[in-house]
Amino acid sequence: MAIELGYTADYHVHLRQDEMMRLVTPTVRQGGVSIAYIMPNLVPPITTLDRVIEYKQELEQLCDSTTFLMTLYLSKDLTPELVEEAAHKKAIRGIKCYPSGVTTNSNAGVDPNDFSQFYPIFEIMQKHGLVLNLHGEKPSISNEEGKDIHVLNAEPEFLPALFKLHKDFPKLKIVLEHCTTKAAVDAIHEINKDLKDGEQPIVVASITAHHLFLIVDDWAGNPLNFCKPVAKLPEDKRALISAATSGKPYFIFGSDSAPHDVHKKAVHTGVCAGVYTQPYAIAYLAEVFDKHGKLDKLKDFVSTFGNSFYEMDESKLRSKQKCWLVEKPNLVADTVAQGGLTVVPFRPGSKLRYAVEWR
Amino acid sequence: MAIELGYTADYHVHLRQDEMMRLVTPTVRQGGVSIAYIMPNLVPPITTLDRVIEYKQELEQLCDSTTFLMTLYLSKDLTPELVEEAAHKKAIRGIKCYPSGVTTNSNAGVDPNDFSQFYPIFEIMQKHGLVLNLHGEKPSISNEEGKDIHVLNAEPEFLPALFKLHKDFPKLKIVLEHCTTKAAVDAIHEINKDLKDGEQPIVVASITAHHLFLIVDDWAGNPLNFCKPVAKLPEDKRALISAATSGKPYFIFGSDSAPHDVHKKAVHTGVCAGVYTQPYAIAYLAEVFDKHGKLDKLKDFVSTFGNSFYEMDESKLRSKQKCWLVEKPNLVADTVAQGGLTVVPFRPGSKLRYAVEWR
Numbered sequence: 001m002a003i004e005l006g007y008t009a010d011y012h013v014h015l016r017q018d019e020m021m022r023l024v025t026p027t028v029r030q031g032g033v034s035i036a037y038i039m040p041n042l043v044p045p046i047t048t049l050d051r052v053i054e055y056k057q058e059l060e061q062l063c064d065s066t067t068f069l070m071t072l073y074l075s076k077d078l079t080p081e082l083v084e085e086a087a088h089k090k091a092i093r094g095i096k097c098y099p100s101g102v103t104t105n106s107n108a109g110v111d112p113n114d115f116s117q118f119y120p121i122f123e124i125m126q127k128h129g130l131v132l133n134l135h136g137e138k139p140s141i142s143n144e145e146g147k148d149i150h151v152l153n154a155e156p157e158f159l160p161a162l163f164k165l166h167k168d169f170p171k172l173k174i175v176l177e178h179c180t181t182k183a184a185v186d187a188i189h190e191i192n193k194d195l196k197d198g199e200q201p202i203v204v205a206s207i208t209a210h211h212l213f214l215i216v217d218d219w220a221g222n223p224l225n226f227c228k229p230v231a232k233l234p235e236d237k238r239a240l241i242s243a244a245t246s247g248k249p250y251f252i253f254g255s256d257s258a259p260h261d262v263h264k265k266a267v268h269t270g271v272c273a274g275v276y277t278q279p280y281a282i283a284y285l286a287e288v289f290d291k292h293g294k295l296d297k298l299k300d301f302v303s304t305f306g307n308s309f310y311e312m313d314e315s316k317l318r319s320k321q322k323c324w325l326v327e328k329p330n331l332v333a334d335t336v337a338q339g340g341l342t343v344v345p346f347r348p349g350s351k352l353r354y355a356v357e358w359r
Numbered sequence: 360m361a362i363e364l365g366y367t368a369d370y371h372v373h374l375r376q377d378e379m380m381r382l383v384t385p386t387v388r389q390g391g392v393s394i395a396y397i398m399p400n401l402v403p404p405i406t407t408l409d410r411v412i413e414y415k416q417e418l419e420q421l422c423d424s425t426t427f428l429m430t431l432y433l434s435k436d437l438t439p440e441l442v443e444e445a446a447h448k449k450a451i452r453g454i455k456c457y458p459s460g461v462t463t464n465s466n467a468g469v470d471p472n473d474f475s476q477f478y479p480i481f482e483i484m485q486k487h488g489l490v491l492n493l494h495g496e497k498p499s500i501s502n503e504e505g506k507d508i509h510v511l512n513a514e515p516e517f518l519p520a521l522f523k524l525h526k527d528f529p530k531l532k533i534v535l536e537h538c539t540t541k542a543a544v545d546a547i548h549e550i551n552k553d554l555k556d557g558e559q560p561i562v563v564a565s566i567t568a569h570h571l572f573l574i575v576d577d578w579a580g581n582p583l584n585f586c587k588p589v590a591k592l593p594e595d596k597r598a599l600i601s602a603a604t605s606g607k608p609y610f611i612f613g614s615d616s617a618p619h620d621v622h623k624k625a626v627h628t629g630v631c632a633g634v635y636t637q638p639y640a641i642a643y644l645a646e647v648f649d650k651h652g653k654l655d656k657l658k659d660f661v662s663t664f665g666n667s668f669y670e671m672d673e674s675k676l677r678s679k680q681k682c683w684l685v686e687k688p689n690l691v692a693d694t695v696a697q698g699g700l701t702v703v704p705f706r707p708g709s710k711l712r713y714a715v716e717w718r
Binding site: 140142143148150151152215216217219220221222223224226230233234235237262265266267268269270271272273344 | 499501502507510511574575579581582583585592593596621626627628703
């Protein structure tokens, strides 16, 4: 059995820099992904065009068949002029917005309680069809009088900000990244409730592979499965699986594959957040889709819907090979290592039912 | 300033065995605790009188001023006859019940959905005033049709079993150990709602020191703070603080101090559950009680109520010295080490406002 998945795309990829970049960049292709949408939360964050261009060249040298789509990091360093220029030069496809303090290298991020200072930038983005990628969490606070925010409700508490942004910029393309809750899935359905067949959604959510597997129990005591946003409850996982396999064009694949050296995972305090799924990205998804009898919806999720939203077509690709899903035992390695780095992939040692081929 | 706390007691203590036992047993006294109620979840679990007596002797040799109260591990290996004999010989003060699979060394535990096979044992315990110590969690299950149980609702889901046990054995002394949720606090209030002033409660809850500090965010990515039951939400923490400082005789101190070598905490998968608070037990509590203006309730929580419930008096003590809380800077060590073992205490490197003295 083989299924043609088209020009597969992962619309949320962390390829890091330096040694880690050299280690993980080739694994995008290995995992069955042709188009990778690259996150800008390097150290320092990517906030200039020169750095975007330089970073893209670095990545392209590491794999000649992967198409890299670039982003800027939303921060006070960005100006409407810079974004205008980036759009004209087609240097970026979107801008990533991190609330400060919620995940890896997000310290330079923004206050999610007030996006108004960035409205001039959003205007430019809307005009040029640039995509706003939202890490949809509010930072945690505990408050005797007011509302508590913690890692479990950080995403639902962010949703009003999503609705407001969409209301204020109805033509701005927005992705609620790596959504993890039934509340978020419901919000995306709500926003798209009047969408007609064949019509292009303006607001979509990306869903990772690992959140289709994990609940809170799985990261309690397992740093390997600890990521932000954290995996939530069984009912949330079911809602995510239902959304990813729904055949609705407003749920797209973004792995949020986030490698860390095992020495930053195996610590007794300050574990780095992130699950590394890149080398088996499509195979993990196939496992879940198959289990739920929805393999026929996999191409929509990993190719059709995302590429349509991001307006990708064959002419923009570095390789015209398509990804094929084949039924073939696929053993997840215990480690992916090179030089001084060792990264443990998601579900090390497990046997997957599917593998990928390029044809 | 100095406050006399009486014969302080920690009614939930893990002293382990072998090298770890030798390391941590002296720290009971250092932490300001005179009476330690010892958990039986060794490897193998303590299920015979010989082993109880032997273990107690081992502990007594390691500290001549701590009074050790012993327990058996509820399992199929226990018989009513054994429990009767243990009661007559005053070899144990209670029996600990672990649902299988919920925490460290709980594999030999019981099915919390059906305690009926142990009813003959509970009869004997009730007759002799032995205490039933419940780890009040249901094991996790995910179920498309039925009710999900996960680490966050495992305790609330257990509460009906507590009510049923109390109904079936109204004179059986029960402790809901290390309670972590507002739901559990409310349940204990409910059970004791008709308790008159000066009357002795039959069902109480123990509360740890660390659960007065932690919420879910604090163990997400911090294996040091990972324990079972996991710390829950801010509203739960507030309910625990309110209960511990309430002056109600049905909330007593049990640290659940659970040491693990740092090499079992700093791992990328399979982190051991447990927070080690023993060397600073009373000082951690004082920090919280002070912050909430409730230092005057500390003696109730750490001495009076627990000792009354467990019927402890001066005649049963190995040392007649009392614990005094003194205002004195108290720096939490980064590690507690001996031989080949290193244990990282709770809040390493933090500065506590209070210390303890024996007078």
